Amino acid sequence: MASTPSSTLSPLYESNIFCNFNSPQKFTFPLKLHSKSCIRTTQVSLQEQSQVSNPNNSQYSDRKAVSSSKSKLWVNPKSPRASELKRKSYDFRYASLMKVAESLDSCKPVEEDVFNVLADLGDKIVEQDAVVTLNNMTNAETALLAMKYFQQRLKLSKEVIVYNVTLKVLRKNKDLDRAEKVFDEMLERGVKPDNVTFSTIISCARQCNLPEKAIEWFEKLPSFGCEPDDVTYSVMIDAYGKAGNVDMALSLYDRARTEKWRIDAVTFATLIRIYGAAGNFDGCLNVYEEMKALSVKPNMTVYNSLLDAMGRARRPWQAKNIYGEMLSNGFQPSWGTYASLIRAYGRARYSEDALKIYKEMKEKGLELSVVLYNTLLAMCADVGLTDEAVNIFEEMKSSASETCQPDSWTYSSLITIFSCSGKVSEAEFTLNEMMEAGFEPNIFVLTSLIQCYGKAGRTDDVVRTFDRLSDLGLSADERFTGCLLNVLTQTAKEDLHKLTICLERANPKLGYVVKFLVDDEVEEKGAFKKHATELLDCATTDVQKAYCNCLIDICVNLNQLERACELLDVGLTLNIYTDIMSRTATQWSLHLKSLSLGAALTALHIWVNDLNKALESGEEFPSLLGINTGHGKHKYSEKGLAGVFESHLKELNAPFHEAPDKAGWFLTTKVAATSWLESRRAQEVVAA
C-alpha cells in the first residue's frame, strides 16, 4: 500500500514551522561559554579584534587609552579590561552627543544659538560626532544650521554621510520640499548622492503620502550613476504599494529576485503589508511561505505584519497560530504584536484570548492606547461582557497617560453595553459623564439609548431621544431607524402611534408601511405587499433583514398573520432570506437561524402548510424532518430561539424533539409527522 505524499510530508512541515528558524547554536553557545573557559577567551579576543579593526569604534577608545596612560595606569590593550574601557569611553561620548542633539532640537533656529550649543563639543570634534549628533536630531531648522557648522569646522572625508543623516531629520519632519533643496545643495557642492541618499528621499516622499514623487525620485536614480540596491528596491516596493500600484510593487519584487538581490525579512514584511492592504490575505500567507522556502528567517516586522493582516482578514485562528510560531522561535512580542492580536481577537469576538493579551500587557507594564481600549470595549459590547467593560473603563480613567483617556468611542461602547443589558440608570449616568468630559452624544450613543428605553418600555424617553437627534443637527441613518423599528416590536399597542410619528419622520416609506399595520388599514388587494417590496428593495443589504424581521414581528404582535406571510414572501423573493427550506432525499428541513421570533413562527406556519399540501397530493415524505433554530443563545437575552420554539412546538402538539447530539435541531420521523398532520386536519374538519 502506497502512503500518500501528504501524509508523509505533513509531520515534517509541522516540525519545520515550530522548531527550525533559529540555529541550534544560538541556544547551545552560551552553555559552552560557561562550561569551557578556553572558548570564553577565544570569544573575547575575537570581539576585541573587531573593535580594533573598526576605525569608528577605536576613535574614542584611543583618546581614553591616552588619558589612561597619563594616569600611569597600564592596561593590556588585548585584555577584556581594555575593551571594556573602550566601550565605556565610547558610551560616554555618545551620551554627550545625544545631549547636544537634544539641546539643538529645542534651540532657537538662528546660527548664533546653534553654533553656541555646538561649541560645547570643544575643538576636537571628528566627523563621526557630526553624524551621531545629526542622526539623533528631530528639529529640521536647527539641523540644517548644525550641518553648516560641521561643514565649516571639519574637513569631511565622507560628506555624503553628513547629508544623508540630515535628510533623515527632514524625513522625520515629513519635509520633502526641504529635502529636495538639500539634495540640490549637495550637487552644487559636488557631493555625489548614493543609494542611501535616494532611499532616504524616496521613503520621505512615501511618508509624505506622495508616492508619485517617490517613483519620480526612483526613476532619476540611474542618471546619477546609481544602481538601486536591495534596500532601495525594498523602499520602492513599499512606495508602489502605497501608491496603490500593487502590480508595479510585485514586478519590482520579481526584478529584485531575478537580479539576485538578497531579499531580506523587511522586504518580505513590506510585501505582506501590501497584500494585506489590498485585502489579499492568502497572498500574505504565500509571501510568508515563499520567504521560508528561501530560508529567510522572519523577524518581528514580518510577524507583526502577518498578525495585522490576519486580524483584518478576520482569521483569529491563523493569528493565533502565527503568534505561537513566533513565540516558539524565541521572539518576544512587541507592543505592535499585542496591538495586532487585540485587534484580531477583539474583532472576531475571541474575548478570552483578547482579555488574556490585555492582562499580559498590563503585567508587563505596557501602556495601551485609546484605540486598543476601545477595541476591547467594543468587543465586550458585542459579547455582553458588562463587568469586564466596566473594569477596563475604570482603568482607562485612572491611567496617568493623556493618550488613554476615554473618547466618544469609549463612552459610546459603554453606553451600548448598559443599554443592551437593560441598565437604564447606568447608561444615563455614563451619558452625563460623557457630556461632562466635553463630548456631545453622537448617533451611535443615541441609537443605543433608543434601544435602552425601548427595552425598558419607556416610550416617551424613546421619543425624547429621537428628537434629540435632530436637535443636535444629526439625521437618522439606517441603523438608527432600524433600532427605532425594533423598539416598535417591543412596545405596547396603545403606545405605538407615538413611535410611528418618529418613524415617518426618519424614513417616510417605512413609516407608511408601519402605519398601515398599526392602523390595520383596509387595503386594496396587494397594496401592502407592493409598498413593503418597494421599501425593502431600496434598503441596503446591511439592514434589509433587520427591517424585514421587525416588520414581521410587528405583524405577529398585532395578529396580522396574513401580512406576516406576505412579508416573509417578499423577503424570500428579494433574497433577503435564503435557504430557509430545504429538501434532500432523506430529510426535509426548516432553517430558522437569523430569523426573528415572529419571522421564525411565520416560516414555521408556511412550512407546515407546505407539508400539508405535500401530504394531500400524496407526496412521499423523507425518513426525517427537522427544524434548525440554531443553538445561539442571544448575548443579551436569556432565552434563544431554541428555547422559545421548544415550548411553542409543545403547544402545537408537534412531535418535533430536540436532537441530543445536534444542538439547535428539532427532529421528527416520517410516521410521527404524518400522523400529527392528519390529526390536525381532522380537528380542523371538526371545527368547521
Add this chain to the structure above:
DNA sequence: ATAGGGTTAG
C-alpha cells in the same frame, strides 16, 4: 546606540 527599509491601528 555608531549614515538608508519598518512603527500606533477604529
